[in-house]
Amino acid sequence: MKVTVVGAGAVGASCAEYIAIKNFASEVVLLDIKEGFAEGKAMDLMQTASLNGFDTKITGVTNDYAKTADSDICVITSGIPRKPGMTREELIGINAGIVKTVSSSLIQHSPNTIIIVVSNPMDTMTYLVHKTTNLPKNRIIGMGGALDSARFKYRLAEALEAPISDVDGMVIGGHSDKGMVPLTAHATRNSVKVTEFLSDERLNQVKEDTKVGGATLTKLLGTSAWYAPGAAVSGLVQAIACDQKKMYPCSALLEGEYGLNDLSIGVPVILGRNGIEKIVEIELSDAEKAHLTESAEGVKKTNGLLAL
Numbered sequence: 001m002k003v004t005v006v007g008a009g010a011v012g013a014s015c016a017e018y019i020a021i022k023n024f025a026s027e028v029v030l031l032d033i034k035e036g037f038a039e040g041k042a043m044d045l046m047q048t049a050s051l052n053g054f055d056t057k058i059t060g061v062t063n064d065y066a067k068t069a070d071s072d073i074c075v076i077t078s079g080i081p082r083k084p085g086m087t088r089e090e091l092i093g094i095n096a097g098i099v100k101t102v103s104s105s106l107i108q109h110s111p112n113t114i115i116i117v118v119s120n121p122m123d124t125m126t127y128l129v130h131k132t133t134n135l136p137k138n139r140i141i142g143m144g145g146a147l148d149s150a151r152f153k154y155r156l157a158e159a160l161e162a163p164i165s166d167v168d169g170m171v172i173g174g175h176s177d178k179g180m181v182p183l184t185a186h187a188t189r190n191s192v193k194v195t196e197f198l199s200d201e202r203l204n205q206v207k208e209d210t211k212v213g214g215a216t217l218t219k220l221l222g223t224s225a226w227y228a229p230g231a232a233v234s235g236l237v238q239a240i241a242c243d244q245k246k247m248y249p250c251s252a253l254l255e256g257e258y259g260l261n262d263l264s265i266g267v268p269v270i271l272g273r274n275g276i277e278k279i280v281e282i283e284l285s286d287a288e289k290a291h292l293t294e295s296a297e298g299v300k301k302t303n304g305l306l307a308l
């Protein structure tokens with residue numbers, strides 16, 4: 001199993017590290033445009049192999065796509081991150097060009113690959129890859145919901161004063177400060193709905209804290225987060241590589257599901273060896289449906305800024 005990660009920055013390196021530590025891939029290629037940067041990150045990570053006990057071979061290359069040839073899975077993290085006070089949508093001007101060029105170069109050398117898009121604004125970047133590569137829709141996946149759901153669980157555990165392992169929950173919708181739809185009515189603690197333990201007011205606070213999860217960290221760090229994003233990507237890569245048929249919320253191209261068309265947005269999907277093997281349509285309340293529709297309108301507005 002060969003995995004390429006484009007962008008050896010904060011998220012790309014964290015992603016390579018978690019993939020290696022989980023020890024399911026034979027090879028990870030890190031590629032960056034900055035001379036020597038990916039080589040350095042790869043060497044540093046390889047020097048953790050004996051300490052962390054993994055056999056995955058990590059190599060770094062400067063913009064040499066020949067070295068990525070025949071990758072089973074390619075992850076795109078190249079592009080700029082936001083700074084405090086910015087929205088993810090403001091990154092479109094620079095990141096759209098990068099994502100378009102990178103995805104085309106990847107496919108030239110790995111025509112059968114599955115692409116996971118991470119660069120922001122992620123739903124729009126995922127749509128861009130769909131529009132410009134013509135790969136089958138099951139092979140283009142946007143990562144956002146897996147991360148947002150992990151943050152949702154963190155906030156739920158905090159509110160419940162419970163260990164995170166007791167908690168389950170999912171966030172669908174756009175990966176944006178306003179667009180996320182944390183499914184509070186579906187969230188559980190050991191199969192009991194959290195609505196039994198938390199007031200509407202407290203649950204609403206959990207929801208709002210979840211939606212601005214990325215912005216909160218960006219304010220604290222001066223740039224956006226990388227540990228949880230890297231871990232979330234590694235989860236999707238493992239689900240595909242090991243054909244796990246796990247359900248994750250991912251940005252998928254919709255053709256009528258949830259009453260939505262011609263956009264990529266976060267919905268529950270089954271991930272296996274073929275990428276998105278199924279889009280799962282769950283029952284939503286009227287309020288959740290309205291929030292998802294509003295979220296889709298926001299994503300479509302950003303998609304409208306693409307020069308397609």
Ligand SMILES: NC(=O)C1=CN([C@@H]2O[C@H](COP(=O)(O)OP(=O)(O)OC[C@H]3O[C@@H](n4cnc5c(N)ncnc54)[C@H](O)[C@@H]3O)[C@@H](O)[C@H]2O)C=CC1
Nearest residue numbers: 007009010011032033078079080081118119120122143229
């Ligand atoms: N979807 C999600 O949930 C998340 C998305 N992100 C996004 O991921 C992206 C990366 O974030 P960070 O790793 O923190 O940024 P970073 O600045 O640390 O790393 C980005 C890397 O991309 C490289 N790069 C730029 N243009 C390139 C090109 N044409 N080819 C190859 N490499 C290129 C840069 O040299 C840099 O090393 C940002 O757009 C950020 O907003 C970050 C966290 C979560």
Ligand SMILES: O=C([O-])CC(=O)C(=O)O
Nearest residue numbers: 082088214215218224225
């Ligand atoms: O907040 C950002 O800009 C990066 C990101 O998507 C996240 O951490 O959720």
